[in-house]
Amino acid sequence: MRNTFMSRISPTSMRILALLFVLILTILFFSTQIENYLNARLFNRISTSVAIILLIAVGQSVVVLTRNIDLSVGSVVGFVAYFVGGVVGAFPEIPAILVPVLAIALGACFGAFNGFLVSRFNLPSIIVTLATLAIFRSILVEFTDGSSITTASLPDWLTEFARLNAFVVGNFRVRWMVVISIVVALVVHVFLTRFRAGRQFYAVGSNPEAARVAGINVGRTVMQAFVISGALAGLAGFMFLARFGNITIVAGLGLELKSVGAVVVGGVNIFGGSGSVIGVLIGASLIDLLETSLVRWALVSEFWRDAVLGMLILLAVVTDTFMSRRLLARPTAKAAAAKTAADNTAAPIAAPGARQAEGS
Amino acid sequence: MKGSTFIDRLATWEGFLFLVLVLLILLNALSTPFFLTVSNQINLFQLSIEKVIVALIMTLVIINGEIDLSVASIMGLAATTFGWVFQAGISAEWAIVIALTIGIICGAFNAFWIAWAGIPSLVVTLAMLIAYRGFARVLVEDRGITDFPEWFDSLGQAPILGPFPLSMLIFFTLLVVLFVVLQRSAFGRKLYFIGSNRDVAEYSGVNVRRIKATIFIASGLISALAGILFAARVGSVRGDIGVGFELDIITIVLLGGVSIFGGTGTITGTVLAILIVLNLRNGMALANITGHLQTGALGILLILSVMVPTIRDAGQRLWRTVRGETG
Numbered sequence: 001m002r003n004t005f006m007s008r009i010s011p012t013s014m015r016i017l018a019l020l021f022v023l024i025l026t027i028l029f030f031s032t033q034i035e036n037y038l039n040a041r042l043f044n045r046i047s048t049s050v051a052i053i054l055l056i057a058v059g060q061s062v063v064v065l066t067r068n069i070d071l072s073v074g075s076v077v078g079f080v081a082y083f084v085g086g087v088v089g090a091f092p093e094i095p096a097i098l099v100p101v102l103a104i105a106l107g108a109c110f111g112a113f114n115g116f117l118v119s120r121f122n123l124p125s126i127i128v129t130l131a132t133l134a135i136f137r138s139i140l141v142e143f144t145d146g147s148s149i150t151t152a153s154l155p156d157w158l159t160e161f162a163r164l165n166a167f168v169v170g171n172f173r174v175r176w177m178v179v180i181s182i183v184v185a186l187v188v189h190v191f192l193t194r195f196r197a198g199r200q201f202y203a204v205g206s207n208p209e210a211a212r213v214a215g216i217n218v219g220r221t222v223m224q225a226f227v228i229s230g231a232l233a234g235l236a237g238f239m240f241l242a243r244f245g246n247i248t249i250v251a252g253l254g255l256e257l258k259s260v261g262a263v264v265v266g267g268v269n270i271f272g273g274s275g276s277v278i279g280v281l282i283g284a285s286l287i288d289l290l291e292t293s294l295v296r297w298a299l300v301s302e303f304w305r306d307a308v309l310g311m312l313i314l315l316a317v318v319t320d321t322f323m324s325r326r327l328l329a330r331p332t333a334k335a336a337a338a339k340t341a342a343d344n345t346a347a348p349i350a351a352p353g354a355r356q357a358e359g360s
Numbered sequence: 361m362k363g364s365t366f367i368d369r370l371a372t373w374e375g376f377l378f379l380v381l382v383l384l385i386l387l388n389a390l391s392t393p394f395f396l397t398v399s400n401q402i403n404l405f406q407l408s409i410e411k412v413i414v415a416l417i418m419t420l421v422i423i424n425g426e427i428d429l430s431v432a433s434i435m436g437l438a439a440t441t442f443g444w445v446f447q448a449g450i451s452a453e454w455a456i457v458i459a460l461t462i463g464i465i466c467g468a469f470n471a472f473w474i475a476w477a478g479i480p481s482l483v484v485t486l487a488m489l490i491a492y493r494g495f496a497r498v499l500v501e502d503r504g505i506t507d508f509p510e511w512f513d514s515l516g517q518a519p520i521l522g523p524f525p526l527s528m529l530i531f532f533t534l535l536v537v538l539f540v541v542l543q544r545s546a547f548g549r550k551l552y553f554i555g556s557n558r559d560v561a562e563y564s565g566v567n568v569r570r571i572k573a574t575i576f577i578a579s580g581l582i583s584a585l586a587g588i589l590f591a592a593r594v595g596s597v598r599g600d601i602g603v604g605f606e607l608d609i610i611t612i613v614l615l616g617g618v619s620i621f622g623g624t625g626t627i628t629g630t631v632l633a634i635l636i637v638l639n640l641r642n643g644m645a646l647a648n649i650t651g652h653l654q655t656g657a658l659g660i661l662l663i664l665s666v667m668v669p670t671i672r673d674a675g676q677r678l679w680r681t682v683r684g685e686t687g
Contacts, residue, residue, distance in 0.1 A: 117663060121667060121670060123663070123666045123667065124620050124621075124666060126427075126482060127610070127614070127620060127662060127663070127666045128663060128666070130607055130610070130659075130662065131607075131611075131659035131660070131662040131663045132659065132663075133607075133659070134604075134607055134655045134656055134658065134659035134662075135656045135659040135660060137652070137655075137656075138652045138653055138655050138656025138657075138659070139656065141652040141653075142650075142652065142653055142656070257486075257489075257490050260486065261490070264483075270480075270483050271480070301498065301501060303494070303497040303498045303501050303599075304494065304498055305494065306490050306491065306493055306494030306497060307491050307494025307495045307497070307498055308494070309490055309491070309494065310487050310488060310489070310490035310491025310492070310493075310494055311487070311491050313486070313487040313490065313491075314473070314484065314487040314488065314491065317479060317483050317484070317487065318473065318477065318479065321477065321478070321479050
């Protein structure tokens with residue numbers, strides 16, 4: 001019975017269940033450590049900050065699925081937040097709907113630049129995006145002369161948007177930002193799992209050669225992944241602007257590492273080809289929960305944040321590697337078991353019978 | 361054929377770098393008479409000496425087909441360890457020893473996952489880039505640690521042999537040692553062998569794990585050394601020492617013609633790239649280009665340098681056609 005249950009669950013779902021378990025354990029652990037921990041305020045705070053990182057992490061996971069990585073997202077978020085903030089400040093009468101569209105379009109352009117370099121010249125994405133991380137940021141610094149965007153210069157609707165509730169259950173406020181972000185994640189999830197164009201990302205990541213032979217345009221798929229990542233980072237930049245209002249030239253610094261963390265902890269294989277957006281949602285929540293909780297935990301200083309994050313990423317990768325190795329080893333183990341079973345039953349019988357048993 | 365060896369040599373990547381370097385030096389020298397003075401050249405080196413030292417060992421790491429993104433964080437962790445231990449009342453000499461040991465431990469930790477568990481170095485060192493930096497922050501939090509003994513502060517600046525300060529002597533020693541190891545020893549040959557085809561190396565009886573582990577431990581140790589030199593040069597220790605240096609270091613190595621996929625490249629190329637980057641920064645500073653734009657320019661340089669194999673192949677093809685047509 002147990003065996004059939006275990007074998008019916010795919011490794012990905014197993015991973016998600018394990019993550020949920022860890023998430024609940026973390027919440028339980030901190031609720032014993034911090035007074036007044038489990039309340040609606042925790043939910044409100046974490047859900048709002050997850051909304052931003054989730055968008056970036058979803059884009060990142062699409063890129064990672066294709067065996068690439070996008071380290072430039074932090075700079076894209078910062079650039080878009082600053083640029084869009086500047087535009088809105090200069091033209092306050094601009095239609096509200098155009099603002100996020102502008103943010104997404106700008107982000108997509110950055111993504112297309114990365115994607116072009118990676119897919120056209122076959123350059124390693126880690127190097128390209130490490131470089132564009134620096135390039136995008138330095139354009140921002142040059143373009144702004146180091147000045148900042150302030151809340152006062154923004155129209156009211158923008159700053160109010162960040163506090164707008166979609167619905168309220170008791171003390172739990174679910175903001176529009178959170179709803180949008182989760183809807184985007186679900187749409188990407190359905191796209192990746194149910195549509196041919198989405199499955200191509202998995203195909204390219206798990207075996208680029210086979211994907212090419214199967215008629216998939218690998219370069220175009222990689223390009224699409226980077227554009228999606230850039231566009232979502234752009235949307236995140238818009239939300240970043242709405243939430244914080246004050247944007248300096250270092251806005252979004254370090255988000256790339258956090259998003260890679262969420263993706264890897266969420267069970268997306270860093271070498272491409274497997275993982276799910278639902279896992280990334282839990283991974284992002286877990287990382288944010290840990291960050292928020294560590295700050296409030298009296299026993300250790302908040303400076304443990306990065307150390308814990310780094311070790312968590314390593315742990316996730318190590319678990320993944322060993323799990324996928326065991327999965328690879330499984331068919332052979334099964335075959336060996338079948339063979340011994342066949343040998344046992346077929347030992348006294350003549351050779352053809354044994355062959356038959358092996359075949360079944 | 362005859363008489364063309366010099367031109368043939370120039371047609372290699374190193375030759376091209378050499379030409380670029382000569383051009384840069386000429387441009388710089390023409391724009392200011394102070395450029396070619398010994399003190400300016402030493403000053404130039406000193407401003408980036410830590411990156412330059414780590415770039416040497418990074419050359420070996422990348423030739424071996426791996427990458428170490430955690431070097432800058434190890435620098436930070438070693439420097440903060442030094443400051444923290446010193447503040448706890450231990451003498452600076454022992455603090456240096458402890459900080460170097462931390463570097464070895466960090467390198468060995470990386471090496472364990474990469475060489476023993478077989479997890480790609482890209483991922484391991486990306487995680488440890490965050491984690492080691494995190495530990496550095498835990499040690500000193502938001503504080504800065506200063507008031508080191510005078511001899512320690514002078515390590516970074518004071519000339520001890522002719523006009524050269526200690527850090528430059530370390531650089532030259534390391535350069536010679538790594539050149540011999542890479543270009544003249546069995547270990548070096550194995551390094552290239554593993555980098556160009558790991559599986560074949562393994563089946564030929566090369567102990568791949570041990571060589572990879574050695575390289576990563578060496579990388580940790582040298583990064584820690586660079587971190588201490590940094591602390592000595594600026595005379596204080598903070599949690600964010602060396603943040604983002606990995607970008608510059610990897611840029612230098614790739615610009616020097618080392619392939620990101622391993623197996624090719626030379627220390628000579630790295631040294632030429634070091635000189636180019638230093639002169640470029642100097643030139644940009646002279647032209648009033650600020651720090652952030654310099655970083656952006658380095659980013660562009662990094663992209664160009666991963667395209668080196670593409671450019672080089674195209675160049676050689678062109679060169680061959682030109683020669684085929686003329687003679």
